[in-house]
Amino acid sequence: MEPFWVECTEAILRQGVHLPDCLVPVPTEDFDSKAKAGETVEIPCDVYDLIVVTQSCDLVNEPKPQFVTLCPIYPIVEFESVNQNFKKKGRWNDVLKGRVSGLHLLASPTSPANNREALVVDFREIYSLPHNYLVRRVHNLGSYWRLRSPYLEHFSQAFARYFMRVGLPSDIPRF
Amino acid sequence: MPTLRKPTSEHIGSTLGEEHSRTTLGMPGSHVQATPVPQGPESLEFSRILEGVLSHLVTLETLQPYFEQARDPYSMFFGYLENSGEAPLDYRSKPPARTDTMGTRFFVRGRGKPKPYPLEDD
Numbered sequence: 274m275e276p277f278w279v280e281c282t283e284a285i286l287r288q289g290v291h292l293p294d295c296l297v298p299v300p301t302e303d304f305d306s307k308a309k310a311g312e313t314v315e316i317p318c319d320v321y322d323l324i325v326v327t328q329s330c331d332l333v334n335e336p337k338p339q340f341v342t343l344c345p346i347y348p349i350v351e352f353e354s355v356n357q358n359f360k361k362k363g364r365w366n367d368v369l370k371g372r373v374s375g376l377h378l379l380a381s382p383t384s385p386a387n388n389r390e391a392l393v394v395d396f397r398e399i400y401s402l403p404h405n406y407l408v409r410r411v412h413n414l415g416s417y418w419r420l421r422s423p424y425l426e427h428f429s430q431a432f433a434r435y436f437m438r439v440g441l442p443s444d445i446p447r448f
Numbered sequence: 449m450p451t452l453r454k455p456t457s458e459h460i461g462s463t464l465g466e467e468h469s470r471t472t473l474g475m476p477g478s479h480v481q482a483t484p485v486p487q488g489p490e491s492l493e494f495s496r497i498l499e500g501v502l503s504h505l506v507t508l509e510t511l512q513p514y515f516e517q518a519r520d521p522y523s524m525f526f527g528y529l530e531n532s533g534e535a536p537l538d539y540r541s542k543p544p545a546r547t548d549t550m551g552t553r554f555f556v557r558g559r560g561k562p563k564p565y566p567l568e569d570d
Contacts, residue, residue, distance in 0.1 A: 373567075395562065
């Protein structure tokens with residue numbers, strides 16, 4: 274099976290770069306009121322494996338963006354630990370065919386033929402992190418995975434399709 | 449913006465002129481100083497090299513801006529419409545209207561969990 278990923282070493286941030294163990298600050302809902310009161314605001318940071326969604330041309334050309342868009346990426350076993358319904362037979366096949374909105378499957382970087390080691394990207398969660406933080410992260414990793422073409426474009430298109438979807442108030446009855 | 453539509457030979461012709469045996473330096477209307485060039489059999493080789501260098505420079509000048517645009521397909525597409533007033537504009541983000549400083553303490557809560565995905569048929 275053709276690999277989805279290529280191993281990279283150069284510290285260049287591009288679309289489709291897989292960044293394990295990134296810190297994502299998640300402000301609490303009342304962070305503004307605490308700030309107004311002059312209290313020290315506690316900002317929890319969650320650790321996520323992320324994949325870069327921002328287009329490579331926007332990351333390479335000047336001026337560099339202040340923030341980069343990323344989505345969380347999980348091993349499907351980890352996703353199933355929260356979503357037991359995805360353990361049912363055939364459920365991941367629906368995701369594979371693009372029938373489950375907001376989820377996108379990618380083969381494992383190390384065992385592409387083993388579908389139980391596949392990764393799932395959740396487009397419903399979109400994070401913005403500082404560009405320089407991520408460049409430093411890539412640099413510190415030394416070696417990292419990046420999606421290859423045409424899997425990269427397929428991933429990018431899946432995100433675009435999710436983001437541009439239009440909900441209708443009613444629809445033609447099912448046949 | 450220079451585009452591919454600009455004929456390259458026109459630039460080379462106007463720069464080289466008809467006569468290749470003498471190269472001149474200076475602005476039009478000002479004092480022109482002749483630069484010595486090789487005579488005899490070397491002059492042909494010199495002209496050939498000079499023509500190559502100028503052609504290369506013209507290519508760089510003409511095509512480089514074009515390909516800089518080409519890195520962004522969206523801009524390239526609208527670049528063709530420069531005469532229609534739809535040319536891309538350089539712009540920067542508007543700075544925030546107000547910036548508040550607050551005391552913060554970041555702490556690592558742990559590994560982020562996947563978000564629940566309710567399915568219709570469950």
